[in-house]
Amino acid sequence: MAHGIAKTVRFFAIVTALLVLLGVLLASSMPDGLERIAETLGFAGRAEHGAAAWSPFAGYEAAFVESSWLAQVAAGALGVALLWGLGALLGTTLKKRGEG
Amino acid sequence: MKIVLSWERTRLMHIPDGFLTPPVWAALDAGAIPAVGYFLRRTQENFEQSRVPLLGVLGAFVFAAQMINFPIWTGTSGHLVGGALLALTLGPSAAVVVMTAILVVQALVFQDGGLLALGANVVNMAIIGVWAGYLPAKWLGRRAGSRRVAAFVGGWLSLMAGALFASIELWASQVAPAGALFASMLGIHALTGLAEGAITAASLAAIERLNPGFVYAGLGNPPRKASQIETGDPLARQAAAGE
Numbered sequence: 001m002a003h004g005i006a007k008t009v010r011f012f013a014i015v016t017a018l019l020v021l022l023g024v025l026l027a028s029s030m031p032d033g034l035e036r037i038a039e040t041l042g043f044a045g046r047a048e049h050g051a052a053a054w055s056p057f058a059g060y061e062a063a064f065v066e067s068s069w070l071a072q073v074a075a076g077a078l079g080v081a082l083l084w085g086l087g088a089l090l091g092t093t094l095k096k097r098g099e100g
Numbered sequence: 101m102k103i104v105l106s107w108e109r110t111r112l113m114h115i116p117d118g119f120l121t122p123p124v125w126a127a128l129d130a131g132a133i134p135a136v137g138y139f140l141r142r143t144q145e146n147f148e149q150s151r152v153p154l155l156g157v158l159g160a161f162v163f164a165a166q167m168i169n170f171p172i173w174t175g176t177s178g179h180l181v182g183g184a185l186l187a188l189t190l191g192p193s194a195a196v197v198v199m200t201a202i203l204v205v206q207a208l209v210f211q212d213g214g215l216l217a218l219g220a221n222v223v224n225m226a227i228i229g230v231w232a233g234y235l236p237a238k239w240l241g242r243r244a245g246s247r248r249v250a251a252f253v254g255g256w257l258s259l260m261a262g263a264l265f266a267s268i269e270l271w272a273s274q275v276a277p278a279g280a281l282f283a284s285m286l287g288i289h290a291l292t293g294l295a296e297g298a299i300t301a302a303s304l305a306a307i308e309r310l311n312p313g314f315v316y317a318g319l320g321n322p323p324r325k326a327s328q329i330e331t332g333d334p335l336a337r338q339a340a341a342g343e
Contacts, residue, residue, distance in 0.1 A: 007310040009153045012161045019164040028169040028177035032113055033288035034266070036176045040284065041276035048118035049211060058211035060167055076167055079205060080160040086201045087156030090194075094147050 020076035025069060113166065113179065114206065114221045115266060117214030121273040128269065129219030132200075135227055139196040147194050158189055159198045163205070170295065178292030181225055181262065184233025184254035184300045189307060192234040199226035220269050224262040233258030233300070248301045255300030256293035263289035 031039060038044035049058075056063045062074035120128075147155075162182035169177035182202075186195035203221050206212040213221045236257060237250040267285040271278050307314060 005150060005153055005311065005314075008307050008314070009157045011306060011310055012157045016157070016161045016164045019161075019168055023164070023168040027167070028171045030169065030171060030175055030177040032169055032177050032179060033172075033263075033285070033292055034113070034115065037281070037284045037288065038119070038275075041280055043119065043270075043275040046118040046275065047116040048214070049116065053211060055209050055211055057209050060210050060212070072167075075210065076164055079163045079167075079210065082205050082209065083159035083163045083198075083202060084156035086205070087154075087159040087198060088152075090143070090197060090201075091152035091155050094144050094149065094152065096149075 016080055020073055020080060024072040024076060114203065114213030114225075115217045115269070117216045119214075119273060119275060120217055120220055120269055124269050124273050125214075125216045125220055128223050129216070132219035132222040132227070136196060136200050136222060139193045139227075142193040143191075143197050147191070151190065154190060155194065155198060158186060159201060162186060162199070163202050165299075166202070166206075172291050172295065173288065176288060178288075178295060180296060180299050181229060181259060182300075183225055183229030183262070184237075184251065184258040184296070185303050187230045187234035187258075188237055188251060188254065188300070188304055192230055195230045195234070196226050199230055202226075220266070224265045224269075228265050229258045229262040232261035248305060251301040251304045252297035255297035256290075258300075259289045259293035259296045260286065 030036075035044065038047070057075045057078060060075045060079075061068070061071040062078075063071075065071040065074050117125075162180070162185065165180040165182060167179070169179045172178040183195065183199060186198055189195075190198060200222050203213060203218065203226060207215055207218050207221070233254040236253040237247065240246045240250040240253070263285045264282075267282045270276065270285075271281055275281070
């Protein structure tokens, strides 16, 4: 790994860990823009939550963990691991180009 | 100070199933699949090997950042979407693929965003959001002085363009009167976009300090020396590849 890339990777890895561990404690529980508008304009009730409701991590909270903070940290850590893995997987599918 | 624990109820960050009518979500699903396939092939052909470690860490970072809502208005919150940030660090094609992966994981594992509405969310945030975030830097960002402005504008525009497309989809699904829908969607996202722009510019400034000349390598900068193309300089190579 090139030196500069290693530093950039480390920087974002640390920030990501802080977001997952501490950010969830400080996050606003207010509805976000779309949710707010759906409530105000009266179409929030149309939302259907059937398809992925089976997931034990639905709503970014691990259903099997009692502590709310830990439940969110577990969900966040799973998402981070999945995305990191998918990114690495994508990296393995790149075509090798001319050696320079 | 009261520490707010969020996600006490099912969150609705992205468009859920039920908001869009079948013709709307079906058309967007049908359009999104070949579009993402095209950008995946472009990524596989052009992505610079030395940047591969960024694919995972930036996807993970954007996922984590999207979880954290911050207050933007009385009773309303916003969160980073990250289209411009991914576009300006990975190039737009890889950014489309990584953002799509984030949206798929969110829909399948975390029940955020509908499965039928996945195409709509991919079009709004992974395709429109990424390219709207990329173009200002492509046009304005070649000189160092204008790069931060371009990153900020890209972040803001990325959210606005995504919100505009979401508004069109919701309007086509007749969920609410056009005037109120467009005004509120664009109004709220104009505000959230300021934070998106600021976070995008700050993140890119951090990368530029850690690895000078790296962030904007894909933005059409001419190679500093022709020999850098052969020696594998990522800046020169990506510029030469037009990626």
